[in-house]
Amino acid sequence: MRSISGTAATKAYRCPGCDQEIPPGTPHVVAWPADEPEGTVERRHWHTRCWQRRR
């Protein structure tokens, strides 16, 4: 997976790690499969803490 950190969201996303919402304006991690070019698949939005625990 590739990821971008520190993205400030303008809307709420649901984190797949904990199934809780990430409130707008919260810096978080955006991830997508490394074998897919950016933009061709849906990105996943994770809480930074949930992303780190995932590994």
Ligand SMILES: [Zn+2]
């Ligand atoms: Zn989470």
